[in-house]
Amino acid sequence: MGILTRAIRNISRRKARALLLIVVLSLALAIIISLPPTIIANQQGNQEIINEILRGIQESSESLNLTATQIDCKLGLQFLYNQGPYKNVTMMVTPFLNISDYANLTSIPEIADVIPILSYWLPDEENYYFNVTYNGYTYVDFMYIEGIPLEASYIERFPSILPTNDWTLTAGENITAGRNLEAGDHGVVVLTEVAAYYFNASVGDTINLLEHNFTVVGIQGVGRSTLPFAVYMNLEDAQTITNTTGQALKLVVFADNVENVDTVENKIKEQYPELEVQTNKAMINAALENKEYWEKKLQNTQASLDNLKNTAIMQIGIVVAAQVAIILLIMLYSVRERTREIGTLKAMGASNKMILGQFMLEGTLLSFIAGVVGIAIGTVGASTLGNLLLPRLHRYGVDYIVTAEGQEVAVPLAITITPELILAGLGIAVLLGVLGSLYPAWRAAKIRPAEAMRHE
Amino acid sequence: MNEPVLKIENLTKTFTLGKRKIQPLTGLDLEVKRGEFTAIMGPSGSGKTTLLNLIGCLDKPTDGKIVIDNMDIARLPESQLCKIRRDKIGFIFQNFNLLPYLNARENVELAMELAGKFKEQRKQRAKDLLATVGLSGREQHRPQHLSQGEQQRVAIARALANDPAIILADEPTGNLDAANKQEIVKLLAELNQKQGATILMVTHDEKVAAHTRRMLFLKDGKIIDEKQGSKNGSF
Numbered sequence: 001m002g003i004l005t006r007a008i009r010n011i012s013r014r015k016a017r018a019l020l021l022i023v024v025l026s027l028a029l030a031i032i033i034s035l036p037p038t039i040i041a042n043q044q045g046n047q048e049i050i051n052e053i054l055r056g057i058q059e060s061s062e063s064l065n066l067t068a069t070q071i072d073c074k075l076g077l078q079f080l081y082n083q084g085p086y087k088n089v090t091m092m093v094t095p096f097l098n099i100s101d102y103a104n105l106t107s108i109p110e111i112a113d114v115i116p117i118l119s120y121w122l123p124d125e126e127n128y129y130f131n132v133t134y135n136g137y138t139y140v141d142f143m144y145i146e147g148i149p150l151e152a153s154y155i156e157r158f159p160s161i162l163p164t165n166d167w168t169l170t171a172g173e174n175i176t177a178g179r180n181l182e183a184g185d186h187g188v189v190v191l192t193e194v195a196a197y198y199f200n201a202s203v204g205d206t207i208n209l210l211e212h213n214f215t216v217v218g219i220q221g222v223g224r225s226t227l228p229f230a231v232y233m234n235l236e237d238a239q240t241i242t243n244t245t246g247q248a249l250k251l252v253v254f255a256d257n258v259e260n261v262d263t264v265e266n267k268i269k270e271q272y273p274e275l276e277v278q279t280n281k282a283m284i285n286a287a288l289e290n291k292e293y294w295e296k297k298l299q300n301t302q303a304s305l306d307n308l309k310n311t312a313i314m315q316i317g318i319v320v321a322a323q324v325a326i327i328l329l330i331m332l333y334s335v336r337e338r339t340r341e342i343g344t345l346k347a348m349g350a351s352n353k354m355i356l357g358q359f360m361l362e363g364t365l366l367s368f369i370a371g372v373v374g375i376a377i378g379t380v381g382a383s384t385l386g387n388l389l390l391p392r393l394h395r396y397g398v399d400y401i402v403t404a405e406g407q408e409v410a411v412p413l414a415i416t417i418t419p420e421l422i423l424a425g426l427g428i429a430v431l432l433g434v435l436g437s438l439y440p441a442w443r444a445a446k447i448r449p450a451e452a453m454r455h456e
Numbered sequence: 457m458n459e460p461v462l463k464i465e466n467l468t469k470t471f472t473l474g475k476r477k478i479q480p481l482t483g484l485d486l487e488v489k490r491g492e493f494t495a496i497m498g499p500s501g502s503g504k505t506t507l508l509n510l511i512g513c514l515d516k517p518t519d520g521k522i523v524i525d526n527m528d529i530a531r532l533p534e535s536q537l538c539k540i541r542r543d544k545i546g547f548i549f550q551n552f553n554l555l556p557y558l559n560a561r562e563n564v565e566l567a568m569e570l571a572g573k574f575k576e577q578r579k580q581r582a583k584d585l586l587a588t589v590g591l592s593g594r595e596q597h598r599p600q601h602l603s604q605g606e607q608q609r610v611a612i613a614r615a616l617a618n619d620p621a622i623i624l625a626d627e628p629t630g631n632l633d634a635a636n637k638q639e640i641v642k643l644l645a646e647l648n649q650k651q652g653a654t655i656l657m658v659t660h661d662e663k664v665a666a667h668t669r670r671m672l673f674l675k676d677g678k679i680i681d682e683k684q685g686s687k688n689g690s691f
Contacts, residue, residue, distance in 0.1 A: 009557040344553040347514060348614070349542020349570045352534065449541075450515035453549075 003354075007361045021330055022370045025429075028323040029374025031385055033425040035312045037415045038386030046305050053301065056294035067160055068284040069112070071253040071264055073102075073275045096247040102275075105253060108267045110260040115154050115161055116248035118147035118238045122210070130229050134197045139228035143195070145209075146230065147238025147248075152183035158254055163190050163220055163232035178203035178218035186234050190218040194228040210241040251275075258284055308390055315389055320432065323367075327436025331363045335444040342444050343452025352445040359444045363437020364430055371429025375422050382415045460523075461621050461654050462488040462511065467520035469506050469677075480506040482677035483520070488622065493648040493655045495665035498674030504658040505626060507674070511656065512545050512624045513537040525621045542571050546615030548625040552607040554599040560586060560610045561595040567617035578617075585613035589643060605636035612643060616653065625657040629664050641667045 011018045075097050081090040099116045106114055121142040124130045129140045148161055155162065162180050181190055189207070191199065199207040201216045208214075209231060220230070239245045255264040261279050268277050335342070342355060378385070464486040471478045480503035488494055498504050509515040511522060513529055522530045524544050529537065547553075554563050561582045568578035586595055589609040599607050608628060615623050625644065629637040645667045647653045657668065665671050666685075673681035 006557070013557050340553065341555060343514075344549075344555065346538065347512065347541060347547045347553075348567050349538050349618075351538045354570070448515070449513075450509045453509070453514060453553075 003358060003361060004365075006358065007365050010362055011366060017330070018366065021326070021366060022373055024326060025323055025367060025370030026373035026377055028319045028326075029371050029425060029429055030377035030381065031319050031389065032316055032323075032428060033375060033378040033417065033421055034382040034385040034415070035316055035389065037382055037417060037421060038390055039309055039312050041386070041415045042305065042308055042390070046301055049301050050298060053294050053298040057291060057298070061291065068258050068280050069255045069261060070158075070160065070280055071255060071261065071268070072278045073105075073251040073253055073268060073272070074249065074278075075274060076276050094249060096244055096249055097251070099246055099248050099251070102251055102272065104271070105251065105268065108264060108271070110256050110264045110267070112254040112256045113154065113158065115149055115158065115252045115254070116235065117161065117250050117252055118145075118235055118242070118244060118247065119249040120145040120147070120238065120242045120244070122242075130198060132194055132198050132228075134194050139194050141228055143229040143231065144227045145238055145242065146232050147235035148181065148232060149235040150181055150183050150185050155183050158252075161252060163230070174221040175218045176221040178216070180218055181232055181234075185217070186237060187214055188217045188233065189214040190220055190232040191216055192220045192228060192230045195231055198229060212237075212241045258288075311390055320428075323432050324436040327363050327367060327433060328439060330366075331359060331437045331440035332443070334362070335359065335440045335447075338444075339447060339452050339455040342447050343449050343455065346447075346449040346452065355447075356441045356445040359441035360434060360437045363441065364433035367429045367433025367436065368426065371426050374429070375417075375425045378425065379417045379422075382417055386415055459490050460487045461490045461492075461525060462486070462656070463521070463523040464511070465521040467507070467510065467522065468518045469503075469510060469515070470518045480677055481510070481517075484674075484678055486672070486679060488654065488656055490621075490654055491648070491652045492670060493645060493668045494657065494670045494672060495668040496656065496658045496672045496674055497660060497662070497665055499660070502674045503677045504660075504674055508624050508626050508656070508658050511622070512547060513541050542567075543618055544621040546618070546620035546623040548608070548611050548615050548623060548628045550627040550630040552599070552604070552611045552631075554607055554610055554614075556599050559596050559598050560591060560602065560606075560613075563599070563610055564614045564617050567614050571618050581617065582613070585616055586610070588616075588647075589613045603636070604632055605639055608632065608636070608640050609643065612640070612647070616647070616651075621654065623653055623655045625655060627659055628657060629659065629661060637661075637664065 075095045077092050078095050079090055079092050080095060082088060096118075102114065105111060122145055123142050130143055131138070131140050133139075146163070148163075163175075175190070176193065178190075181188070189209075191201065191207075196202065196216065196219050199205075199216075201207050203216055203219060205216050206213050207216060214231075214233065214237070220232075235248070239247065253264065253268065255261045261281075261284060265277050265279050268275060345355060345358075464484060467481050467484040467486075469479065469481040471480070480501070484503075484507065496504050496507065506515070510517050511524070513532075517530050520530060521528055524540065527540070527544075529540055532540065541547075555566065558566060561579070564582035564585055565578045568581065573581075583595060586592065586609075589612050591606060591609050591613070594602065594606060597606075599610070602610065608631075612628075615625075628644070629640050632640060641664045644655055644657070648655050648669075655668075657665075659665050669685045671683040671685070672679050
């Protein structure tokens with residue numbers, strides 16, 4: 001008949017009270033062990049969102065660097081006779097510029113690089129316009145020849161100069177067959193699908209353009225192109241076949257960073273008033289807004305998570321306090337109710353320590369039993385409890401994540417009760433039992449035997 | 457046999473109730489010899505229970521000396537008093553004060569458990585003691601399943617458990633009917649005569665007191681009279 005057996009018998013003496021207490025305490029314990037994994041699950045859910053957001057910010061920065069620092073410089077439109085492909089007519093066109101005239105552009109410190117691009121519109125010899133029906137659509141336009149300086153240093157730093165018909169796509173992504181142009185390419189071309197159809201050429205075939213042979217290395221998808229008959233090639237090749245050696249239609253100037261675009265624009269205008277300078281201001285603004293948007297989203301997500309954590313901590317605090325208070329009150333009541341019994345034990349020679357131990361063991365045992373039940377409840381119902389007690393983080397939180405495509409995808413709250421958590425739960429139960437019964441047990445131990453015996 | 461188990465000199469107890477002071481014991485002297493069966497009688501408020509509480513180390517005296525088995529207990533700290541209660545004193549209460557969640561044997565055993573006796577030893581002794589008080593075969597019954605007389609017998613067996621120097625019985629028949637009253641007081645007298653137990657009993661019932669060999673009369677906190685009976689306990 002040890003102290004433990006006596007504690008168990010004392011608890012079972014008041015079955016209804018013990019049961020009620022265990023139910024209340026076990027619910028409290030279930031809440032205590034449900035909240036941390038809910039937070040962890042939330043954190044994991046949020047991590048996915050945060051990763052998504054960080055990816056968004058990085059992409060924004062990349063697209064900013066790729067295109068927003070780009071400044072196009074051309075000569076103004078002029079009425080010209082016999083200019084380029086337009087034989088024997090006077091037309092309002094953008095004249096070619098001599099690249100060497102603008103060699104001093106690179107002396108502007110905020111300019112990272114100047115890349116000449118040749119754009120040449122070639123009419124059909126017989127019908128003026130090329131006319132092709134492809135995939136149910138009829139395309140009527142000049143042939144567009146673009147010459148790009150295929151130097152490794154340019155391509156690595158400014159991949160956006162490669163053939164691409166959609167600035168939101170990374171250069172080369174819209175190549176549907178073969179490959180994009182590469183540094184050092186000569187005698188090769190990338191064709192749009194419509195142009196490839198016109199030449200009846202696929203990757204590896206040879207086409208003849210302005211009496212020069214080119215090997216087709218890649219086909220560019222239709223995409224949103226406004227240039228159906230486009231042929232991309234090395235700048236020198238383009239200059240050779242169009243007799244424009246040393247010339248370009250535009251100079252693509254890259255500022256060293258987005259903030260310096262305005263400065264560069266002003267300096268170019270000042271130095272070369274004949275140039276029409278066009279920046280990607282709208283794009284810059286869009287990219288900046290985009291970046292801001294993602295950064296704000298990140299802040300919101302983190303704030304939501306912090307808020308969630310604080311709520312959980314507060315709830316755990318309340319539950320812990322309530323649990324200690326319940327044990328305290330019940331044990332105080334028990335001490336009061338059993339005062340005579342304490343007196344009898346003391347009369348029989350029980351020491352204060354023994355009385356203290358007896359009551360603390362009873363309180364702790366109750367809390368421990370409640371802990372076991374609470375863990376069982378928590379294991380089964382952690383998800384329900386977690387969702388019930390914590391605010392739902394729509395969009396940026398637990399329930400949904402927003403993918404790169406802008407779709408909301410439901411993310412189930414993956415709450416797992418780990419063995420460590422179970423052990424911690426039992427530890428907490430014991431600790432709260434000890435805390436809650438300490439004062440009542442001390443009171444019991446301090447009762448003077450003569451008074452206890454008089455107690456009715 | 458003539459050696460005193462209990463010696464009290466000039467025992468005083470004062471309670472303070474607000475501004476009022478109550479003095480149930482006013483310089484009481486008493487000596488109880490080993491093997492004596494003594495009854496303390498007196499009207500209500502004469503200080504009987506206070507005296508028993510002080511001897512039983514349940515309360516501390518205001519002044520005076522209480523020597524049990526040659527040890528002055530009047531000024532001992534609580535940590536020592538609980539050992540005196542455990543080893544030197546056996547209590548029998550009017551309300552039996554059995555622990556309701558323990559059966560008869562366990563109630564008797566608990567006293568020995570507190571004294572650190574081994575399980576087998578205390579189990580056997582509890583059984584023997586219950587047999588001595590006439591409760592053979594009732595060992596497994598919890599108090600609520602025993603008659604009042606039987607409950608008091610368990611309490612008597614419990615009081616004997618650690619072979620105390622003195623048994624203090626506070627109105628042990630106070631809650632019993634006439635038949636049980638006789639039985640219990642006879643049992644106490646028998647224990648005194650056959651086993652030599654020293655018993656100090658507080659009662660206001662003369663018929664009960666008549667079974668003892670010595671009657672002390674308490675009034676206003678002092679012993680005012682004493683009667684000695686014959687060896688078989690009759691006056």
